[in-house]
Amino acid sequence: MSSKPTHTSALHEKDGVSQPDSLNKSSIASIKKNRRKQPSVDELVTGILNQDKVALSRAITLVESKNTKHLEKATAIIEKCLPHANKSIRIGITGVPGVGKSTFIEAFGKHLTSLGKKVAVLAVDPSSSISSGSILGDKTRMEELVKDENAFIRPSASGDSLGGVARKTRETIILCEACGFDTIIIETVGVGQSETAVHSMVDFFLLLKLAGAGDELQGIKRGIIEMADAIVINKADGDNVKRAQMARTEFKRALHLYPQKASEWQPKVVTASALQKNGIDDVWQMISAFRESTKNNGYFENHRKQQNRFWLLQTIEERLKHNFYTNEKVKNVLGDYLNATENSMISPFHAAQQLLKLLNS
């Protein structure tokens, strides 16, 4: 008898992979055709509300699209998801490259899913606008978490500006919440302004630090420390344990020098080892205590309201700026005005006035 597979066998091979017989040529073609067909707004929203990660991913891709044709559809999806959003804790995590952000988020995220939480990890990556590459997106990161059905990981899209990346991240938060994710982690590399952008979209801001040699306080950027609700001294393992504890004492002392936060929360300093998964639950307990205390004193809701106001005003500023710099009349003469201003032939104020008039002419 011939060993040649027959068409009646349940599976057949394509490119070395077993395929159900039902996936014959015509059905594959139809799947491909359907894939090309963009789902409607309602289909995507229904998918998101049914906690379908594929629908979520497709909606995020629309939100991130630079194609202006997608803007209307993306806005409609956000509007429909908005009433189902907001029921999460949004946690910002920052730290210099190499401090252990991915290792920490992997351990933290896995811990949270083991507690029955649904975790979305988003990244705000300022490098994408500079190098068109992405510090956070390029590597295979969080290998375990990515396989967890209760987790969703999305690196940031490369944006033209930090503002653009931040706007998309805010909208993505809304989509993830509508999709049932109750813990949203927003990661950024502590190398620039991105921390401020992330701070403006989270409830709790966590700074990862290392117990370095020498004077710990020298490396502190005042602004970032001021924003932090907690400092986690990572890599507190092996020979590093003692140093991490010393660093903890120093940071605690330093944090007391700052004025009290509007949240009335006294920022905490803890040590952890993301690699050995030590101190991970302490971080979660701390965030839970923060949520409880700020919900009780009204700060939590109030802060989110302020963030919404800020998002609106920031979006208006961005659009105005965009309209100005892409206006043909402005583009034609901007260089001349810049030259004239450089050479003190016209004052910058007068030049600005003239240029702004062009927008409405």
Ligand SMILES: Nc1nc2c(ncn2[C@@H]2O[C@H](COP(=O)(O)OP(=O)(O)OP(=O)(O)O)[C@@H](O)[C@H]2O)c(=O)[nH]1
């Ligand atoms: N000993 C020790 N090593 C750690 C710990 N956490 C992370 N590392 C190691 O530190 C290195 C950097 O870790 P990552 O998690 O990639 O750090 P990152 O901050 O995400 O780095 P970037 O992606 O470059 O921003 C890796 O070799 C990790 O294995 C820890 O708790 N203890």
